[in-house]
Amino acid sequence: MGFVPSQQRLPLDEVLVGDCIAAMNALPAGSVDCVFADPPYNLQLGEASLLRPDQSRVDAVDDAWDKFSSFASYDTFTREWLSACRRVMKPNATLWVIGSYHNIFRVGSALQDLGFWILNDIVWRKANPMPNFRGKRFTNAHETLIWASRSAESKGYTFHYEALKGGNEDLQMRSDWFIPLCTGDERLKGADGHKVHPTQKPEALLARTLLSATNPGDVVLDPFFGTGTTGAVAKRLGRRFIGIERETVYAEAARARIAGVVPLSQASLLVSPAKRAEPRVPFLSVVEAGHIRAGEVLTDERRRFKATVRPDGQLGIGPVVGSIHKIGALVQGLPACNGWTFWHAERGGKPLVIDAYRTELRAAMGAAG
Amino acid sequence: MGFVPSQQRLPLDEVLVGDCIAAMNALPAGSVDCVFADPPYNLQLGEASLLRPDQSRVDAVDDAWDKFSSFASYDTFTREWLSACRRVMKPNATLWVIGSYHNIFRVGSALQDLGFWILNDIVWRKANPMPNFRGKRFTNAHETLIWASRSAESKGYTFHYEALKGGNEDLQMRSDWFIPLCTGDERLKGADGHKVHPTQKPEALLARTLLSATNPGDVVLDPFFGTGTTGAVAKRLGRRFIGIERETVYAEAARARIAGVVPLSQASLLVSPAKRAEPRVPFLSVVEAGHIRAGEVLTDERRRFKATVRPDGQLGIGPVVGSIHKIGALVQGLPACNGWTFWHAERGGKPLVIDAYRTELRAAMGAAG
DNA sequence: TGATGGGTTGAATCCATCT
């Protein structure tokens, strides 16, 4: 048993144009160290377009490559490309897949059925997600990555535990990552000024995955290369890549992009994450934490105004209900108010500003923010 | 078609001891408003126990109820209990399931296959997760909840958008929730001082789900009741519950726990009215009430566009006639427009938004109704 | 040169009611 690396030459640092399953099947077995895959998400959007509150149209993903007739056909497709990946993976290689709730459960199940061994699921928390315009659901503010080894017996996979910890205030890197969307200069634009690819991933996301789970010189395969974020980051970080992309337009854009990437020096490969701004704390969290009870009465410092805390983290005065800020502004007749510094809870016979509890929660959040 | 609620009595605010599938099948179809399920996670732990760096043993979940011989048997079990849930759900009921990467992909796929419609996946970010002692993976710092309606056609599900927003700094609630683990006094301990249940969920997590997706008086079913966090929170928040638990020890602990819960006052439970629940007011009523005269000229706020009020409650620009919305969209070249907030009447030399008159009429309707 | 404000945009399973 075991894999015998083929002597066949690998198409390193190239973009292959074509169907990813056929292209992978043409590669030698057991030849890549890592796979990063961003497959179609199988979004099932209705016919009507979604309008923002200002009546502008949301530019949805409606490309042909995201169309599947049923869950069954999506599952078949998923098993096929995952199987092809598994064949070309070295025994200790790992696989990353990114997706949303539309497809990630199908992908995760297929992975497990094929014998992959899930090491973590990772949550990419978006700094600036698209809002939910109709107010019918929670803001869809994250995507999920699955990190898996080739099998449960693959114990020798690469994981740079110490490096990640060192870059994270000496705390273990958690499974929830806070990273902005790909915008600005990083977002590839065509001659018409429009985005080249509808779902270009941020380089920071790829950088963290490749720094975590590969070594310099490792070969990273991306079967859904798109505009080549995986290749650009691999080159910058001193890794080799194999990209496969069906659409010539994307492949061309990827090649041009990667040609412009300057590799980092070996010494500078680990980057500390940027300092975060103070994490926002919902007043609801203060209630949930039990610092302030639902039903409790808050006042201003001089006890001129009163309002009752509701279990949903709003304040109420009789029938009037709103956020701590809204109600604070209302009672004072002001256009705005910082509820955190305005409202107080009775503690030991004296009013304690509720901002004290926010500070406490932030300390508890620590590096988790 | 449609569900006809059975006259059969529901076992409200009770803990049923037994197999959840059999127990659910004995309930009338279409009878519950919400399901919260925390099924066995199908953890695949080796025989050897995990040791902390100080050689103490980690108290892992190794109970018999979490043993499944294969993915196939777990999938069968999952489909069965999900189907039983779906039968007892009202058409607009929603289902919550919590899990980790060990089982959530199986559960999510089964959900979709059975016709549930996923509304969100929610990430519970743990404030104080267990570290990864071996340093072989990322700290597993989150669990995933899936929120789904009974079918894609179930558009009338409950979601308290405004209340959640008010409790969250007046920002939409996101899909990533930061909540501490269940520890301290909240964690049920036996006479021996050990925790009663290995996976007791924090009340804050249940509170947020029930406040989001149920109304006071709604019936919440929990087929894996454990030590009754769902029941305790439901009682506190003025919801009814049906708990099903196989282990007598857990059921007894749950009953004792829930008996000690003091419900919040009715007043603090009232949810913020959704704006769309406000009664519809025809623009014609504003004209009929004399607030705006037929023949009067309306403009936008900056007086760029003009239109004349007709006695039938439409607007006209020359020969073009239509509703306040149609004409507002037309002059702006937009696909749609809310005429109530777009059009203004000249009052005291300044433009007054016509929505003010709708508010006034609604207040009058409230007094009359 | 820096501050400010307007405009644009991001993998979206995003309406309710009446005729």
Added chain:
DNA sequence: TAGATGGATTCAACCCATC
């Protein structure tokens, strides 16, 4: 039951023009 219509709904980041 399908089609028409009323009308409710957004947050963070970045670009750019203007002050």
